[in-house]
Amino acid sequence: MTTAQVLKVSRTHSFPSFRQWRELPRVMSKTERLISVVALALLAAAIIFVASWYVVTHREEVPAVGGEYTEGLVGEPQLINPLYAVASDVDNDIASLVYSGLFRYDPVSGLVPDLAASYEISEDQTTYTIKIRDDAYWHDGDPVLSDDVVFTIQSTQNSDYKSPYAVTFRNIGVAEIDDKTVQFILPEPFAPFLSTLTMGILPQHVWSQIAPKRATLTELNLTPIGSGPYKFDKFTKDKLGNIGSYTLVRNDRFHGEAPKIENIVFKFYADANAAVDALANHNVEGLAFVPSDLVAEVEKVRGVEILRPSIPQITVLFFNQEANELLLDEDVRQALTQATDKGSLIKEVLGGFGTPIYGPIIEGMIGYHDSIETLPFNLEVAANLLDEAGWKLEEGAALRTKGTGDDAEDLIFTLTVVDQPEYIQAAEVLRNQWSTVGVGLEIRVVAAVD
Numbered sequence: 001m002t003t004a005q006v007l008k009v010s011r012t013h014s015f016p017s018f019r020q021w022r023e024l025p026r027v028m029s030k031t032e033r034l035i036s037v038v039a040l041a042l043l044a045a046a047i048i049f050v051a052s053w054y055v056v057t058h059r060e061e062v063p064a065v066g067g068e069y070t071e072g073l074v075g076e077p078q079l080i081n082p083l084y085a086v087a088s089d090v091d092n093d094i095a096s097l098v099y100s101g102l103f104r105y106d107p108v109s110g111l112v113p114d115l116a117a118s119y120e121i122s123e124d125q126t127t128y129t130i131k132i133r134d135d136a137y138w139h140d141g142d143p144v145l146s147d148d149v150v151f152t153i154q155s156t157q158n159s160d161y162k163s164p165y166a167v168t169f170r171n172i173g174v175a176e177i178d179d180k181t182v183q184f185i186l187p188e189p190f191a192p193f194l195s196t197l198t199m200g201i202l203p204q205h206v207w208s209q210i211a212p213k214r215a216t217l218t219e220l221n222l223t224p225i226g227s228g229p230y231k232f233d234k235f236t237k238d239k240l241g242n243i244g245s246y247t248l249v250r251n252d253r254f255h256g257e258a259p260k261i262e263n264i265v266f267k268f269y270a271d272a273n274a275a276v277d278a279l280a281n282h283n284v285e286g287l288a289f290v291p292s293d294l295v296a297e298v299e300k301v302r303g304v305e306i307l308r309p310s311i312p313q314i315t316v317l318f319f320n321q322e323a324n325e326l327l328l329d330e331d332v333r334q335a336l337t338q339a340t341d342k343g344s345l346i347k348e349v350l351g352g353f354g355t356p357i358y359g360p361i362i363e364g365m366i367g368y369h370d371s372i373e374t375l376p377f378n379l380e381v382a383a384n385l386l387d388e389a390g391w392k393l394e395e396g397a398a399l400r401t402k403g404t405g406d407d408a409e410d411l412i413f414t415l416t417v418v419d420q421p422e423y424i425q426a427a428e429v430l431r432n433q434w435s436t437v438g439v440g441l442e443i444r445v446v447a448a449v450d
Contacts, residue, residue: 072284082200099200125189151204160212292351400438412440
């Protein structure tokens, strides 16, 4: 007979069951229960604190797409067109949002490609070959092609367009290599050439239908088709025909990083005082520019922050030697330069927010060199140079003269400036400065379109 032995094995629990946890308070004293409650509360608080700290330190705020921003501008748009916009702050501000150039300025990285996908520069620095991005499109849906670039550059060179860029691209050859490749040929090396290609590009298929002499008259200057981050939406006029507001809408098909703000609305005012009043009354959310004499008023507006960005923009006084033979004398040109107090100009006209420069290439641009020779402000040197050039300042006289009797000639010049408050004010300050060494200055104000 076989005997079998059966063993009953009980599995021990490594962790209390839910039922056991539920019975735990019944076997605990009051003191033990109190300690347990406090311990659990502290544990919960610690968990919440650690979780909150992790969320805060690992969270990144990302701006949402949408909304509207309203900005006030002095004046009104006339030529939102890369060929002309540089002559007007209003036109230029809007055109920079509507149009794209082959390159653009980034506040951190400086000059960077925009419509350009890549570029090559020949060994002799006179040939630039640029490929255009495949994902670049005009606001009407057509692709941006090399013939658009060729058309734009050749338009600046066409005297019928009367573009301010005519001098910039004079003697520059431009040719289409293929649909997405364009080539520039320079007569000689020019280090900052790429910076000139920040000018906006026009759509050839749209503008080729407009006669060059009528380019400033077409409605396209107010209803532009570009390739920039914003598209034209609409504008409104008052009963007198003045443009009161101008609206841009976000370009969802923009080739670069798309903007977050859905709509940008510009409102226009006759002068800076009216624009500041609009800001104070919350009719606009920002102003593109505030004259130095109104900064104190803007600072009084609650919730307003004044930003003073550094931008790659220069103001230059050109000596036109062809129009005035007196400027052919190098001593006269040097005297006028050293009779110009740039620091005072910046302080009086720009409220101190500017930097004197001593050449056409500013710091940070390709081709800049800090060893360039400067001619500092020095009235004594300026006066001596004019004396040596034969221009004498008689006692009690306001102007220097050369010659005697009927042959006597006054040392006086005409300065032509665009009809903008800052330029006019700068001209008046310059007139006062030059008068201290006996030089006269007449100011001629012209419209931006001229």
